[in-house]
Amino acid sequence: MTTFMIQTVKGTRDILPADMPLWLRVEAVAREAFRRYGCSEIRTPIFEKTELFARGVGEATDIVHKEMYTFIDKDSDQTSLTLRPENTASVVRAYIQHKMYNDKAQGEVTKLYYIGQMFRRERPQAGRYRQFYQIGVEVLGHDDPAIEAEVIEMLDWMLKELKITDTTLLINSVGDATSRPAYLEKLRAAAAQQLDKFCDDCKHRYETNALRMFDCKNPNCQALIADLPTITDSLDDASAQHFADFKAHLDARGIAYTVNPRMVRGLDYYTRTAFEIIGGSLGAQNTIVGGGRYDGLSETIGGPPAKGFGFAFGLDRMVLSIPPDEAERLRTASAADVFIVYLGEAAREKSFLIARELRSAGLSVALEFEERKMKKAMAQANKFHARYALIIGDNEIATGMYGLKNMTTGEQESLDLESIKSKLLGG
Template identity: 45%
Template sequence: MTQYTVPRGTRDILPEETTLWQFVEQKAREVFALYNFREIRTPVFEHTELFLRGIGENTDIISKEMYTFQDRKGRNLTLRPEGTAAVVRAYLESNRRNQEPLSKLWYQGPMFRYERPQAGRYRQFHQIGCEVLGAGNAYQDTEVIAMAQHFFTALGLKDLEVHINSVGCKICRPVIKERLKSFLGDNLDNLCEDCRKRFETNPLRILDCKNPKCNDFFVGLPDISSVLCADCKSHFHDVQDYLNILQIKFKVNPRLVRGLDYYTKTVFEVISGQLGAQNAVCGGGRYDNLVQELGGPALPAVGFAFGLERVVLIMQNQNITVPDARPYILLAPLGENACGRAAVFAEALRHSGVPAEIDVSAKGLGAKLKSANKLGVAYVYILGDDELLEKCGQLKNMLTGAQEKVAFTDFAARLQKNYQQDRGEK
């Protein structure tokens, strides 16, 4: 018989791991709400032209990594490789600018890129990101960096660094590119094939190369900050001032450019020392031209995104544990007659908010108690023929081993009270 496997670059996320995923997703909702971000959900595929215009045709994503197909009417569609372009499209299509001067949105969901699978990186991966549309001041750059740090701290992650840089704007970007081309031109033959292509199309992207061979020739790289225009210099200075005011430690990394063409001025990454060469956990920056590129008005924007796979991998490497959603009680009916009564109790508990499991198998009490231990429940309620006659079951505390009779009429209220007390509820 054929044994089916998942396609290369994809993976199953099994229940033992989804607890971590749910924890990350919940923390994102909680932290983002503190900063007044609201969730937006966009389709998993868009018209291909959206990404061609939004991301940039000279990026690796467009030239190598997109999953593009035609529908039955010959229209080119693409599984989304990132979230920002789709959020901007939705922002423009829904006329949100006329509803609110500043839009703070966040999203989550699967993305798709055809690239070499490696630690924490897959062809189908999951991303959480945020976008602020309508604010061009340096504080907004700092706020999204602060929110990212707040979020990762809430997860319990350690040993992370914030790296920042400025990649200029339309005014100073041509000067930056010429400065880089002048420096790299003599060593062009020594660079990798991708870098040689980027030299002609987008030399700034050469700085993002992870090839060790190329990195040897970046020694002595000119400081691009020296040729920033006055506005970009002032903006980047203000970002650093705000970070210092908020006591957020950071490092200015002149090699940081990010991999997408739409970035302007501030770019940043949160770096982990536990992911090898591809060590960015979170990345983002300002993209003041993208809204206009996609048919909207000239509108400043800034945001970031991170991959859930990478964040969960770091949590596992740092042995971060999170509360697991487990049943609070196992009902253990002994005999066919007791199963019906136990089923009624289980459903009543669930409707009152108490997680409950029931073992209606023909196994004996000893085997059912072993199952209770594996589940990690706090209590077992034992129902046999004698208990049915007395209308009073045996409630066993699995932590202390103590056992007591609890009447059927008192059982649901008793368990609900215990559950609330154990969770610290009033």
């Protein structure tokens, strides 16, 4: 490989065929969960007006501040456009734009899900990419804590289905539109008294997003933070009740969780319930799922009041979290029902026709265009993880009876084409 060769842009990557079984598995499990829980798919544009994210996600966030891929359109207005850094703002925008709430009965919720790539210009590291994939759900139209517990129950099922067991559910309440600012003021007042003892990062956080001081990894800061008031102690009555109900719903479902009063989420739109699911095998970027309630987002982007709760999980990180033995199982799952081994030119021509017939019947058929020695062809059948090898030579063509070898047991029998077809279809 020369240095002249054009390669992928930093922070982006190709997902190669060897890994696709894992990606498809996660997507299939997610879609099955969404089917069971009544979520409908929505696809929004990959770029939107910059203003949507600036207002929706929050001007003060790092995402908006320094991580967006923003460019000027070529129209006369020089519209500023941005590759989506997340999808909640877009989904809520679509919900409002198409007035999806109008045909709903009183209290009926709209459950939407999406699968797609997001873009953030961050420094890449383990489990973090500039183009990354998220699968998310937004439940709009109501603020019942039972919704939150049900959504988490759904995630719980998905993780179990993917054999990802090494996870922890962290929950917190970040208060509502009035209690959060009041708390922030209290927090900043408390922190201000010994601000000089904090690290430089925390001093910066104090200015931009004081809640994030709780996340500091500096042990010295952690000691100072322990004395600061937490938001759970400052919740208004309604938010406190909401949080209690949420926990009761989790308990009723037997879902384990850890209340972390210091867990905050980075996006401005979160209110009340916030949660994270962290994994144990991911390195520093260990958040697999992040989500929460965002009851004020709709108004922020110019819509009517609309309650919302949702999550997004990192598909990249979910794939990384699949345990090695499960990943190996997925990779080696039979790719083809049958691999055709042919010997000689006449058999080669016949094989093409038989392959077509088997494929028409719905079978997955592999065969190679270059003739190989039988030994080598059998080795190929093995490499393809084919369930069966179908052997076609001059004798077989003459008699109409073909060799069908079970690649797992090694047993081989001689059958006519119809019998082969029904045997393969029968499993």
